[in-house]
Amino acid sequence: MAELTLNDYKSKVENAWCPGCGNFGILNTLQKSLLALGLPPERVLLVSGIGQAPKIVHYVHANAFDGLHGREVSSAQAAKIVADDLTVIVHSGDGGAYGEGGNHFLHAMRRNVDLTHVVHDNHIYGLTKGQASPTTEQGQKVAVHPDGVAALPMNPLALAISQSCSFVAQSLSSNAGHLQEILCEAIRHPGFSFVNVLQPCVSWDPVHTYAHYQKHCYLLDASHDPTDQLGALAVALAHDGRIPLGVLYRNERPALRPIMESGIGDLRTCTDRPARLAAVFNRFR
Amino acid sequence: MEFNIRITGAAGQGMQTAADLLGRSLLRSGLHVYVHQDIESRIRGGINFSQLRCSDRPVHAPVERVDLLVSLSPESLRAHAPAVNAGGMIFATSAVEPADCPRCAPFVLSELARKAGNDKTVSTVAAAVAACALDLPAEILDTLVDERFGSSEKLLDVNRRAVQLTREAMLEAGLTGRLSLPGGSVSGTGASTDRLFVSGAASVALGALAGGCTFMAAYPMSPATGIMTTLSELTHDCGVWVEQAEDEIAAINMVAGASYAGARSMTASSGGGFALMTEGVSLLGMIECPAVIVIAQRPGPATGLPTRTAQGDLRLALNAGHGRFARVILAPRTVSEAYALTARAFDLAERYQIPVFVLTDQILQDCQTIIDRPDVPPVTRHVLTPEQAAALPFYERYAQTGDGISPMALPGQSRHVVCVDSDEHDPAGHLIEDAAGSAAMAAKRLRRIATVDAAAPLPECTSHDPALPLVVSWGTTAPVVVEALDALNAGSPRFNHLQVTQLWPLPDLRAIPAFAACSRLILVEHSVGDGLDGVLAQTQLRGVDAFIGKLDGRPFTVEELTARIGKEDHHG
Ligand SMILES: Cc1ncc(C[n+]2csc(CCOP(=O)(O)OP(=O)(O)O)c2C)c(N)n1
Numbered sequence: 001m002a003e004l005t006l007n008d009y010k011s012k013v014e015n016a017w018c019p020g021c022g023n024f025g026i027l028n029t030l031q032k033s034l035l036a037l038g039l040p041p042e043r044v045l046l047v048s049g050i051g052q053a054p055k056i057v058h059y060v061h062a063n064a065f066d067g068l069h070g071r072e073v074s075s076a077q078a079a080k081i082v083a084d085d086l087t088v089i090v091h092s093g094d095g096g097a098y099g100e101g102g103n104h105f106l107h108a109m110r111r112n113v114d115l116t117h118v119v120h121d122n123h124i125y126g127l128t129k130g131q132a133s134p135t136t137e138q139g140q141k142v143a144v145h146p147d148g149v150a151a152l153p154m155n156p157l158a159l160a161i162s163q164s165c166s167f168v169a170q171s172l173s174s175n176a177g178h179l180q181e182i183l184c185e186a187i188r189h190p191g192f193s194f195v196n197v198l199q200p201c202v203s204w205d206p207v208h209t210y211a212h213y214q215k216h217c218y219l220l221d222a223s224h225d226p227t228d229q230l231g232a233l234a235v236a237l238a239h240d241g242r243i244p245l246g247v248l249y250r251n252e253r254p255a256l257r258p259i260m261e262s263g264i265g266d267l268r269t270c271t272d273r274p275a276r277l278a279a280v281f282n283r284f285r
Numbered sequence: 286m287e288f289n290i291r292i293t294g295a296a297g298q299g300m301q302t303a304a305d306l307l308g309r310s311l312l313r314s315g316l317h318v319y320v321h322q323d324i325e326s327r328i329r330g331g332i333n334f335s336q337l338r339c340s341d342r343p344v345h346a347p348v349e350r351v352d353l354l355v356s357l358s359p360e361s362l363r364a365h366a367p368a369v370n371a372g373g374m375i376f377a378t379s380a381v382e383p384a385d386c387p388r389c390a391p392f393v394l395s396e397l398a399r400k401a402g403n404d405k406t407v408s409t410v411a412a413a414v415a416a417c418a419l420d421l422p423a424e425i426l427d428t429l430v431d432e433r434f435g436s437s438e439k440l441l442d443v444n445r446r447a448v449q450l451t452r453e454a455m456l457e458a459g460l461t462g463r464l465s466l467p468g469g470s471v472s473g474t475g476a477s478t479d480r481l482f483v484s485g486a487a488s489v490a491l492g493a494l495a496g497g498c499t500f501m502a503a504y505p506m507s508p509a510t511g512i513m514t515t516l517s518e519l520t521h522d523c524g525v526w527v528e529q530a531e532d533e534i535a536a537i538n539m540v541a542g543a544s545y546a547g548a549r550s551m552t553a554s555s556g557g558g559f560a561l562m563t564e565g566v567s568l569l570g571m572i573e574c575p576a577v578i579v580i581a582q583r584p585g586p587a588t589g590l591p592t593r594t595a596q597g598d599l600r601l602a603l604n605a606g607h608g609r610f611a612r613v614i615l616a617p618r619t620v621s622e623a624y625a626l627t628a629r630a631f632d633l634a635e636r637y638q639i640p641v642f643v644l645t646d647q648i649l650q651d652c653q654t655i656i657d658r659p660d661v662p663p664v665t666r667h668v669l670t671p672e673q674a675a676a677l678p679f680y681e682r683y684a685q686t687g688d689g690i691s692p693m694a695l696p697g698q699s700r701h702v703v704c705v706d707s708d709e710h711d712p713a714g715h716l717i718e719d720a721a722g723s724a725a726m727a728a729k730r731l732r733r734i735a736t737v738d739a740a741a742p743l744p745e746c747t748s749h750d751p752a753l754p755l756v757v758s759w760g761t762t763a764p765v766v767v768e769a770l771d772a773l774n775a776g777s778p779r780f781n782h783l784q785v786t787q788l789w790p791l792p793d794l795r796a797i798p799a800f801a802a803c804s805r806l807i808l809v810e811h812s813v814g815d816g817l818d819g820v821l822a823q824t825q826l827r828g829v830d831a832f833i834g835k836l837d838g839r840p841f842t843v844e845e846l847t848a849r850i851g852k853e854d855h856h857g
Pocket residue numbers: 050051052053054069092093094095096097120122124125126127128133
């Protein structure tokens with residue numbers, strides 16, 4: 001087989017993002033990460049819902065399941081349970097992941113299916129033209145909230161750590177080197193890996209700009225112990241205006257499918273049904 | 286020849302255990318039984334019953350008459366004693382003055398249980414009373430008790446003693462063999478394995494497995510839950526993954542993901558839970574994804590009557606999901622048909638890459654009956670094999686075809702990628718907006734509807750003279766109508782009967798003379814109306830002349846429908 005190149009991950013679909021959008025950084029880095037991991041396009045399944053960010057699955061040459069807004073994690077978990085030999089990566093907007101799909105996010109962390117969930121967190125509903133998302137700042141004036149958002153923003157990192165999500169990381173769309181490191185680590189991690197990627201929205205959000213992130217982000221260094229859950233929670237809840245980048249928390253609990261393995265086999269085949277059912281019928285006597 | 290046994294008591298008293306022991310005894314004795322459950326939505330207390338219609342021939346419908354009542358609580362005795370026939374018998378857990386109750390047995394069930402050494406053996410006592418009255422071979426119940434309680438010596442001991450004490454009491458009272466059924470008795474312990482005792486829910490689950498199901502995601506909701514319970518118990522034996530989803534929205538979107546990845550997949554819920562799935566149904570239509578969806582109906586609106594029955598969700602299944610796309614709706618009439626139609630649903634779903642609905646109801650889900658050991662033919666897949674996919678120069682998931690059905694490849698099985706999209710998409714599965722491309726994809730979906738329509742089977746019709754009034758029924762109502770019409774048509778035929786098992790799409794019913802020429806069209810449906818009558822008015826341009834429906838969530842009985850249909854053969 002010919003050596004993989006970056007071109008193998010390029011798709012011909014015309015890009016519909018705004019010029020300067022943070023999504024471009026994530027797209028480029030995703031393609032580089034897949035190459036770095038040596039994952040051929042046909043062994044990768046990208047799953048998404050609806051929004052600007054979720055369109056990314058069309059801009060990468062790989063298997064793609066572009067489902068419903070907010071329901072991408074549900075479809076992805078099932079696809080991975082069935083096609084256990086594929087590398088499954090989910091891409092959501094913060095609206096899809098934390099708003100419409102919030103319940104699924106909670107339960108995906110519990111279930112711990114071996115997949116990577118990348119949330120493109122631009123703190124706004126991009127595709128629907130700038131309404132508040134669950135991570136929009138309190139007081140920020142956006143569409144539908146002319147007086148400013150009254151509700152507190154959600155803290156997805158603290159939420160995930162508190163739920164013992166097996167891998168919790170944050171990165172920045174414009175920091176390609178860091179993002180690639182984090183994506184590769186997340187994809188390699190066995191279990192549900194959650195990566196919140198901070199991403200400026202150049203069209204709708206004047207607050208979370210490239211300059212804003214330049215100023216407030218800091219890299220977690222070797223003094224941070226990602227196996228210390230309370231320590232990780234303290235970092236996520238610091239409220240000091242500083243934004244941590246890196247792996248905040250990880251644990252090594254086993255992923256779902258291997259726990260259940262015995263007798264299940266490849267769920268894509270059912271050729272042995274007659275024999276297996278014949279034995280089962282005798283219980284109904 | 287038949288006898289009806291009603292076992293009643295408070296929730297949690299073991300009526301279902303008793304019914305299960307008795308049902309299996311009848312199976313192994315070579316007889317037939319139909320057990321239906323009347324249960325309240327609670328875990329303890331109240332008044333529930335299991336009614337066993339024991340017969341020497343197959344039975345599929347509930348009746349009202351009671352020949353033998355086994356009552357495990359004073360309240361249930363008071364409620365159900367009046368239902369017992371003049372010549373019937375009553376067994377109870379509290380002594381009833383003989384003067385008040387000439388039909389009452391001269392012994393008390395709970396005392397036998399206490400004497401056996403454990404009050405809980407009263408459900409075994411209940412089963413033994415009925416088995417003795419029916420004069421079933423003693424070894425059969427003995428073997429069943431050994432199988433059920435064998436894992437604990439202590440339990441086995443008290444239950445064996447409970448059976449023994451009951452037998453002695455029945456003999457002494459001269460009640461053994463009072464309801465003896467002819468013809469059945471198979472000697473020994475019922476070695477024949479050609480028949481099974483299963484519930485409707487289990488039959489759906491087994492049919493799903495026969496249809497190749499390897500993935501189910503669902504959220505518990507009565508009366509659908511029995512399907513996922515049964516499948517979950519067979520996870521390792523049959524290789525099927527059962528995921529309890531956090532909600533029905535997750536369930537249907539999981540089904541879409543699993544099916545895309547290559548598993549024959551299903552979900553099941555009741556009306557309220559299914560209502561949450563409707564956007565997901567539309568997704569299945571858009572991405573051309575096979576799926577089987579069981580709607581186990583109960584009365585609505587909203588929470589309605591959780592443990593009662595209805596046939597009110599046909600239009601919900603038919604109209605669920607925005608946009609237009611192909612679907613099939615099947616409705617099994619009996620437990621054995623639940624197996625066959627569910628298996629068929631999986632084949633249709635994958636053949637046409639569509640959602641296929643199986644409409645059941647509480648009475649079917651929860652009933653138990655004896656069926657012939659089903660066939661399990663090998664499953665034929667309608668997806669490209671890895672070799673077939675690899676041989677293609679390029680692959681497009683939504684390639685344009687004459688019948689609207691594109692070859693389905695699975696992701697990761699060849700060098701081709703497989704892309705699907707809930708947005709309007711091009712043949713390769715990528716989102717588009719252009720007018721021509723959008724119109725072409727919509728037209729493809731319409732051609733698929735035509736393909737599925739053209740394959741609609743003609744329903745079964747029993748016709749004597751085409752001009753007679755035609756009774757139309759579907760689902761669990763049909764076998765009740767069959768028995769009612771057996772009675773009404775004895776002598777000279779008065780009604781024809783059309784039984785619809787595929788409710789959508791319907792063929793042109795005018796091809797059936799008894800439909801085209803009928804003097805009156807009578808629909809019997811366990812609903813408050815606007816189900817199949819509405820569909821017939823819309824698709825066949827034929828309204829019904831009489832509607833026999835149901836408002837109370839209780840099942841139709843043979844007696845009730847004999848009376849109600851009997852009034853409907855006047856013209857005009
Ligand atoms: C069920 C449903 N509700 C609403 C929408 C409309 N909608 C599409 S994307 C979106 C939110 C987009 O925000 P986000 O998920 O953060 O993604 P972004 O566009 O910002 O990348 C909404 C509300 C939809 N497609 N489906």
